[in-house]
Amino acid sequence: MIGEILASCRELPKVSPVAAVVYADAITILLNHVNDQLEANPKIKGLIGRNPLEMMRNNHRNHATFMSTVFKLNSFELMARTVPWVYRAYHAKGFSYDYFLAELVAWQIAIHKNLHNDDQKSEILAAYKWLVQHHEGIIKLSQSGEGLSFSVLHETNEMQWIFLSLLLHGDTQGCLKLVDQSIQTAVDLKHFYLDVIWPAMYRIGQLWESNQISVAEEHLATAIVGRVMAALYPRFAVFEITKGKAIVSAGPNEFHEVGARMVADFMEMDGWDVTFLGTNTPASDLMDILKRRRPLVVALSVATVFNLDSARQIIQMIREDQETRGIKVMVGGFAFNEMSHLWQTIGADGYAADSEIALQVTREWWIAENSAHA
Ligand code: B12
Secondary structure, three states, X not given: OHHHHHHHHOOOOOOOHHHHHHHHHOHHXXXXXXXXXXXXXXXXXXXXXXXXXHHHHHHHHHHHHHHHHHHHHOOHHHHHHXXXXXXXXXXXXXXXXXXXXXXXXXXXXXXXXXXXXXXXXXXXXXXXXXXXXXXXXXXXXXXXXXXXXXXXXXOOOHHHHHHHHHHHOOOHHHHHHHHHHHOOOHHHHHHHHHHHHHHHHHHHHHHHHOOOOOHHHHHHXXXXXXXXXXXXXXXXXXXXXXXXXXXXXEOOOOOOOHHHHHHHHHHHHXXXXXXXXXXXXXXXXXXXXXXXXXXXXXXXXXXOHHHHHHHHHHHHHHHHOOOOOOOEEEEEOHHHOOOXXXXXXXXXXXXXXXXXXXXXXXXXXXXXXXXXXX
16 A cells, blocks of 8 residues: 555656745745635534644644655655654544545645746645545555554563653653663663663654643653653763764754754764754754864754754755865654655765664764874
8 A cells, every 4th residue: 555655656746946945935825824714614623623723723834844845855755654644643633534635625725826836836736636636545544554654663672661651650760760770881771772762752652643642741751761861871971082073963943852862872972072952953053063163973863754854954054164064964863764765865974773873874984084184
């Protein structure tokens, strides 16, 4: 099924860069138009499962940013893999499947009325027509979960289940005791990050997505993980710096911190002089710090697919500025899980699926840098 859908979306005509920009520039107008149409629909309360209208508007905002990313990257595979997940997540919260059809029709009307150049309009509308035509197939995919990049689970181990259960009970002390007893060395710490925290957080994501835990419970789990990582950090932070400077960050509007923090901690343990900026760093501020610190590597974390385009823009800024163009850009994060080739599409120098592989990529850069200056 996913194979057929992917094959069919690859037939879609490419969206020209100018049409992608026109869509991005029109987002606010389109968004208002779509919201107005759906809010005027007499059946809207039933269609959105009596959820607050703000939840629907939020979906429209995410949709617009996401489609803008699809058009700018010209990646219809990204669209075909992500839209079933959107159906799945919102349907679990009570949105009916008919709502998506109504929404897609509203986008078509809004585009029709607000974009003026016929060629650009038809390039953009082709993607929406495809979505409407594949509505039933998308529902089936969302129900089966086939091909969705959002069901990554690692092999289970006992520690993972204990930790997950403590997280779900909101037991901060229990989590801290568990790590205190089981983590003695840097190797233990790495295993704990990769084999326990990482899969546990993915499981938390699945439980949230299928409405089995609330947003508050997900926030609680993330907050506990943050405390656990902070508690472990002083034990392993004093490492000799044997490599160059690195900056680890998530870009603008990217609020997922745990993965980026893992990469920062791993690199620090590997001898890098790491500056960890956390999340949601504005592009211009990132550029400033890159110019001041002149790192060899900048590591950018992208979890949400609609932030791929801002990562692309930052990479472009880094390349276009004489002072920063030599900096190696490594990317990673959940957004690349099933479509790792996207790192090339957005212009990065390297990609790693996890914080351990990130060390291999950056070690090679460090060796190359040293041999160039030897
Ligand atoms: C916690 C969480 C949040 C928290 C984050 C708080 C915080 N302080 O971090 C909050 C509440 C803010 C949040 C918000 C949202 N979230 Co959220 N969130 C999660 C959750 C449950 C866990 C994230 C996490 O900690 N993962 C654990 C880390 C270790 O995994 P990781 O980031 O993938 O990192 C590993 C690798 O990817 C890699 N890596 C990561 N970064 C980098 C960088 C480099 C350079 C390299 C080399 C490697 C690398 O290394 C790590 C392993 O070593 C995930 C579920 C999931 N599957 O991840 C959803 C998830 C990421 N969120 C999701 C969504 C949709 C959202 C929202 C849009 C929800 C909404 N409707 O508002 C917003 C978006 C906010 C934004 N603009 O960023 C979706 C993303 C779908 C997608 N790909 O687009 C997910 C997958 C949930 C789901 N199953 O549907 N979220």
